Amino acid sequence: MPETAKRSAREHYESLVSRANQAPEDFWAEQARRIVWFRDPATILAWDAQEHARWFIDGEMNICHAALDHHVANGRGDQVALYWDSPVTDSKCQYTYRELRDEVARLAGALRDKGVEKGDRVIIYMPMVAEAAMAMLACARLGAVHSVVFGGFSPKELAIRIDDATPKVILAASFGIEVDRVIPYKPWLDEAIELATHTPEACLILQREQQRATLGPRDHDWQECLAHAQATEAVSMLGSEPLYILYTSGTTGTPKGVVRDHAGYAVALHYSMEILYGTRPGDTFMAASDIGWVVGHSYIVYGPLLMGASTVMYEGKPVRTPDAGAFWRLIEEYRINCFFTAPTAFRAIKKEDPDASLMAGRDLSSLRSLFLAGERLDPPTYHWLNDLLPVPIVDHWWQTETGWPVAGNLLGLDMITRQASGPRAPVEARAGSATWPLPGFNVQVLDGLGDEVEPGVQGNVVIQQPLPPGCLTGLYHNPARFHAAYLAAYPGYYLTGDGGYLDEDGYLFVMGRIDDVINVAGHRLSTGEMEQVLGSHEAVAECAVIGIEDSLKGEMPLGLVIIKDAWRGDESALRQALAQRVRDEIGAIASLKDVLIVERLPKTRSGKILRKMIRQIAAGEQYQIPSTIDDPASLEDVREALSEAGVGLAGQARSA
Known part of the structure; x- marks a missing residue:
């Protein structure tokens, strides 16, 4: 222009x-x-x-x-x-x-x-x-x-x-x-x-x-x-x-x-x-x-x-x-x-x-x-x-x-x-x-x-x-x-x-809900930024990043990704590459703990990823299954992936 x-x-x-x-x-x-x-x-x-x-x-x-x-x-x-x-x-x-x-x-x-x-x-x-x-x-x-x-x-x-x-x-x-x-x-x-x-x-x-x-x-x-x-x-x-x-x-x-x-x-x-x-x-x-x-x-x-x-x-x-x-x-x-x-x-x-x-x-x-x-x-x-x-x-x-x-x-x-x-x-x-x-x-x-x-x-x-x-x-x-x-x-x-934030030209960047900001060793980091990095990989169809409790740093980020149907490759190598990509592009302070591959992510019927619920599952907290959830079975995908990775107690559900 x-x-x-x-x-x-x-x-x-x-x-x-x-x-x-x-x-x-x-x-x-x-x-x-x-x-x-x-x-x-x-x-x-x-x-x-x-x-x-x-x-x-x-x-x-x-x-x-x-x-x-x-x-x-x-x-x-x-x-x-x-x-x-x-x-x-x-x-x-x-x-x-x-x-x-x-x-x-x-x-x-x-x-x-x-x-x-x-x-x-x-x-x-x-x-x-x-x-x-x-x-x-x-x-x-x-x-x-x-x-x-x-x-x-x-x-x-x-x-x-x-x-x-x-x-x-x-x-x-x-x-x-x-x-x-x-x-x-x-x-x-x-x-x-x-x-x-x-x-x-x-x-x-x-x-x-x-x-x-x-x-x-x-x-x-x-x-x-x-x-x-x-x-x-x-x-x-x-x-x-x-x-x-x-x-x-x-x-x-x-x-x-x-x-x-x-x-x-x-x-x-x-x-x-x-x-x-x-x-x-x-x-x-x-x-x-x-x-x-x-x-x-x-x-x-x-x-x-x-x-x-x-x-x-x-x-x-x-x-x-x-x-x-x-x-x-x-x-x-x-x-x-x-x-x-x-x-x-x-x-x-x-x-x-x-x-x-x-x-x-x-x-x-x-x-x-x-x-x-x-x-x-x-x-x-x-x-x-x-x-x-x-x-x-x-x-x-x-x-x-x-x-x-x-x-x-x-x-x-x-x-x-x-x-x-x-x-x-x-x-x-x-x-x-x-x-x-x-x-x-x-x-x-x-x-x-x-x-x-x-x-x-x-x-x-x-x-x-x-x-x-x-x-x-x-x-x-x-x-x-x-x-x-x-x-x-x-x-x-x-x-x-x-x-x-607003940039120097007045463009508005909305990074997510206030409670989606995590605190890593005193540094406030946006999960939206990390999702942006993970989502840029050619193998990734969709992703979410949450903060999980860490005794040393307070919180550590954890990624969950859905890979594209047509992608063929080594999943273990992909997980490592994605974690390294976040560190390379955001900095070592991001300290991405791990990236887990899941079949589905829990969402509302309007398409919002239920990040708070994923955090509650990871923390072993009791959580409420919302009436707006699109696919309740997606919760099991997340629970299994978190359990296999040794994250939390994988929560206890309460029916909505």
Whole structure:
């Protein structure tokens, strides 16, 4: 990129950041004018009792109306709004904006017939079917607060959320399907209701043809309810009123219910679709995630529809449905312009198809960008993708709590003001970095005393108040916990819980959770750095580094790696070479104790490696198997590898 272009992009970016930081009310009032309101807000920014920002509190709108009715009224009624693709059931369908609006309006009417009103809570416990997105939008249309519980959560975990949210109605399906198993949603729902203290008044059950469920006295057939329902118009909502509760994954005991509002969320998502993802009305956008996670809320359902794009909803996996070419097939078939998934998905693809041979012959000319988030995009995976695809590969970082990205390479930076022809990377990416914080997120890195650290020095990543629109407004009926978890450590700042650093050019490097930093002989070392080194070896598909107790140095790092299917070599020699590579590239202080080869690593269904659990197993501690775990058998792989290496007592499991 020419130096003048770099300067121009940097100057444009810095002007936006300056406006967002110095005059946030003016900046966000301008962005708010880009969505549709029933009544424009007079109060742009207000502060609650905890000195936490609240946005557009007296404006009136409805996010479902803005995502559907508005586009139908403005000529997009015949454009496809939602593609649904399910290789696990060999099914596909699509809905135009008009068809989706009509289905959602009738479902809202069915909910109203069951007594659901503005402010009531509705739990959605469904697989990745089109009706799950309709359920979210129908709740929003009524002003009911939806809480999506990841499909397949255990009855115990579902019961905890039922007791916390106290839903009037639960929407569920007869079953869900994974690659190699059927998940009995309805029996698990019945068990959860028996376990819970709170009992919903009714359950609407979507009967999937492959396996129907037996309905009980409180249950109602989804399609029968819709057949008798009248379409319902969108309810006017104050901007500050709640849209949904989303419980953070992997919680034990009482979960943290992140609360999001209608207006701030709508403004932020619309802005991010333009400035970060470079998406325009009429584009096709796909987030390969699940509606049970924040990515599904923000960028399968609400974000693309607010923009007037077509969204692709996928009931499948990156591999084994049927193979590691699934994503390439989706991009070609639906002419996807912007694709978004987790790094772990492409690490799985790289493991099974390291040369991307399954991409051969696919027409991927529609693809303009590839975005990754959910776990740190390790440089080896970044370089593999960058060599493979002639489009920007964008690592971006955000959290359930923020609701939309905190940092990323702004592909739409020129589109809003200069009407550029399409998305392009304004600056060069740096492997391992999420690039720059987005306008509105004043990101800083502080030490334990609250002082800002020098560029390149790792510390605690925080965001100065006010947080921009779209971030959490609090935790459901628990303000004390909200303050203690996020605001108390550094007054005036939001604590992200992640560690990292800003380099001399303002690029943000997020190295992992704060508790993933280990202390070796008084030196604080990032496990993320060591994983970066291990992952760069040609034999390694995926890896994790943890700290284990050491009587002399306090902690010592231990690596666990998954090797590529196609790799053939001596495993003992590979282990030695990997340990030496870490010492060579980070220094002798790294003192990597050993590298163990495992078949699988325990992960959540969203792709996050459960490093804390691996540490607990290594330390011989009792550990809780989280409801979000993707493959419980992976724990045995880790236990066996650690036991064979003589590490710890290999822990004792407690069922979730």
